[in-house]
Amino acid sequence: DTYAQELETDVIIVGAGFGGVYLLHKLRDELGLKCKVYEAAGGLGGVWHWNCYPGARVDTPVPIYEYSIEKVWKDWTWTEKYPSWQELRRYFDHVEKVLDVKKDIAFNTRVVAAEFDMKTHRWVLKTEDGRIARAKYFINAIGFAAKRHFPDWKGLDTFKGEIHHSSFWPEAGVDVKGKRVAVIGTGSTGIQIAQETAKDADSVTVFQRTPNLCLPMEQRPLTKEEQEEAKARYPDLYRHRMTTFAGFLVDFVKRDTFDDSDEEREAFYQKLWDEGGFSYWLGTYQDMLFDQKANDQAYNFWLKKTQARISDPRKRAILAPEKAPHAWGTKRPSLEQDFYEQMDRPENDVVDVKATPIVEVKENGIVTSDGQLREFDVIALATGFDSVTGGMKNMGLKDIHGVELSEKWKMGTWSYLGMTCSGYPNMFFLYGPQGPTAFSNGPSCVEIQGDWIIDAVAKMRAENVDYLEATEQAEETWREQVKEISDKTLFPGTSSWYMGANVPGKPREQLCYAGGFPKYEKECRNALDGWKGFATAAPA
Ligand code: NA7
Numbered sequence: 001d002t003y004a005q006e007l008e009t010d011v012i013i014v015g016a017g018f019g020g021v022y023l024l025h026k027l028r029d030e031l032g033l034k035c036k037v038y039e040a041a042g043g044l045g046g047v048w049h050w051n052c053y054p055g056a057r058v059d060t061p062v063p064i065y066e067y068s069i070e071k072v073w074k075d076w077t078w079t080e081k082y083p084s085w086q087e088l089r090r091y092f093d094h095v096e097k098v099l100d101v102k103k104d105i106a107f108n109t110r111v112v113a114a115e116f117d118m119k120t121h122r123w124v125l126k127t128e129d130g131r132i133a134r135a136k137y138f139i140n141a142i143g144f145a146a147k148r149h150f151p152d153w154k155g156l157d158t159f160k161g162e163i164h165h166s167s168f169w170p171e172a173g174v175d176v177k178g179k180r181v182a183v184i185g186t187g188s189t190g191i192q193i194a195q196e197t198a199k200d201a202d203s204v205t206v207f208q209r210t211p212n213l214c215l216p217m218e219q220r221p222l223t224k225e226e227q228e229e230a231k232a233r234y235p236d237l238y239r240h241r242m243t244t245f246a247g248f249l250v251d252f253v254k255r256d257t258f259d260d261s262d263e264e265r266e267a268f269y270q271k272l273w274d275e276g277g278f279s280y281w282l283g284t285y286q287d288m289l290f291d292q293k294a295n296d297q298a299y300n301f302w303l304k305k306t307q308a309r310i311s312d313p314r315k316r317a318i319l320a321p322e323k324a325p326h327a328w329g330t331k332r333p334s335l336e337q338d339f340y341e342q343m344d345r346p347e348n349d350v351v352d353v354k355a356t357p358i359v360e361v362k363e364n365g366i367v368t369s370d371g372q373l374r375e376f377d378v379i380a381l382a383t384g385f386d387s388v389t390g391g392m393k394n395m396g397l398k399d400i401h402g403v404e405l406s407e408k409w410k411m412g413t414w415s416y417l418g419m420t421c422s423g424y425p426n427m428f429f430l431y432g433p434q435g436p437t438a439f440s441n442g443p444s445c446v447e448i449q450g451d452w453i454i455d456a457v458a459k460m461r462a463e464n465v466d467y468l469e470a471t472e473q474a475e476e477t478w479r480e481q482v483k484e485i486s487d488k489t490l491f492p493g494t495s496s497w498y499m500g501a502n503v504p505g506k507p508r509e510q511l512c513y514a515g516g517f518p519k520y521e522k523e524c525r526n527a528l529d530g531w532k533g534f535a536t537a538a539p540a
Contacts, residue, residue: 021095035104054174063234075222076094111128159379213306257287357358415470
């Protein structure tokens with residue numbers, strides 16, 4: 001019984017998003033293990049179960065943001081190049097039909113504690129409502145956005161209108177017709193909410209701390225015929241996506257910015273721009289994220305293109321400032337459709353909260369440090385997440401010495417390969433810290449890591465290894481490597497959630513592995529061969 005008060009199984013997986021469902025399917029249907037999934041939400045999809053704010057859609061085009069599993073893609077058709085949250089939910093309904101996963105998932109079930117029992121070599125997990133599960137393997141697939149970030153403004157709870165965090169938007173939607181809407185935050189989420197609500201609301205005011213250096217999405221409808229025709233190439237595409245830096249189809253060209261003449265460079269930028277999506281970010285010159293001068297060129301082209309879309313000089317200076325706010329591409333650019341045109345309309349506004357931070361929320365609006373009160377009916381908090389580490393630090397995990405993970409990771413993050421931790425035998429995690437996570441296409445990342453975890457479990461079983469624990473030394477080396485790779489890039493100079501800089505008090509460090517998929521996969525595969533960096537033991 002999925003909701004049994006006590007249960008004993010081979011594998012406990014936490015999270016039923018892309019990662020958890022992949023592992024459940026593979027471990028259960030290919031390795032024949034008994035699996036149980038605990039999921040805090042009421043349905044499949046992980047972030048796509050929670051994401052129902054206006055305009056929520058994925059920033060990765062068909063057919064890259066989906067499983068490479070043939071029996072799943074074979075009979076599935078999308079309607080748009082960049083699918084909406086509604087369509088991603090339908091995709092997960094389809095996944096359920098094909099993979100039959102729900103029967104092994106307990107929904108509305110939040111894990112609040114987990115500890116490894118050294119006597120039996122079993123994980124013991126507790127749920128919020130007091131259920132207990134024991135398993136040999138524990139897989140954490142909670143994603144990088146499992147913990148919301150709320151600012152601590154005075155009066156946040158006194159607001160009399162509607163106020164919602166983007167990841168906890170009412171399913172039924174919010175009627176913004178005739179209403180004044182505030183959007184706080186300009187990550188991918190804030191941009192999408194602003195752009196979408198501006199179509200219906202009386203006015204939209206965006207509170208921007210850092211401009212999002214958005215790229216045009218170039219959204220378009222897709223036909224069934226063109227997808228059916230393309231499917232012959234899908235296996236090749238899915239193999240190819242694993243060989244690119246970030247698990248997309250685009251990849252950096254093997255040419256530096258100044259290898260090209262000014263005219264050639266302009267033409268190349270224009271070509272990438274016209275492709276839309278992340279081409280201008282991840283398909284550009286290989287030195288863009290390493291060399292500031294090269295990076296300035298990328299910014300200048302972006303600036304020219306973007307400024308041309310904003311006629312109001314005050315708004316233009318805030319949304320697309322002459323001086324780059326940070327190295328171009330060191331924060332994830334949002335893919336917009338008509339964000340700048342919407343912001344340019346006289347009824348909409350943008351407030352620079354770097355110049356005048358929000359100091360208080362009152363029952364009728366928001367007060368900035370210049371004393372100005374702006375009145376609103378709806379506030380959308382698009383302030384992001386305690387990204388990458390927040391979720392795992394918040395689920396009551398304890399190591400074999402009784403130390404909480406939140407304590408171990410207090411001053412920084414330690415893991416081995418971004419999938420295992422010393423003190424946490426037989427525990428694996430994916431799409432979390434020190435893996436390619438933030439620098440990747442999610443489904444590619446969970447497949448590359450998921451396949452490694454599946455192979456590790458299969459190898460443990462084949463070799464009668466009952467206990468697998470990363471060594472502290474391996475963790476130290478991995479942490480150094482993550483840092484070393486990042487330090488060669490322009491990422492550390494930017495205050496972003498990649499660097500843990502978005503949450504006050506969080507240690508500043510590179511949270512993800514920025515070495516690209518091919519190098520990452522090689523490191524992981526190498527470790528599997530002879531269990532390098534691990535301590536192993538036979539059954540207790
Ligand atoms: P993000 O990308 O973390 O964006 C959060 C935004 O909220 C960002 O613009 C922040 O400004 C802003 N923010 C956070 N705290 C404040 C305060 N106190 N005052 C003003 N503004 C604030 O989260 P998203 O949900 O948009 O996207 C998360 C990822 O999901 C995204 O990258 C995709 O990969 C999918 P900042 O930029 O830090 O100055």
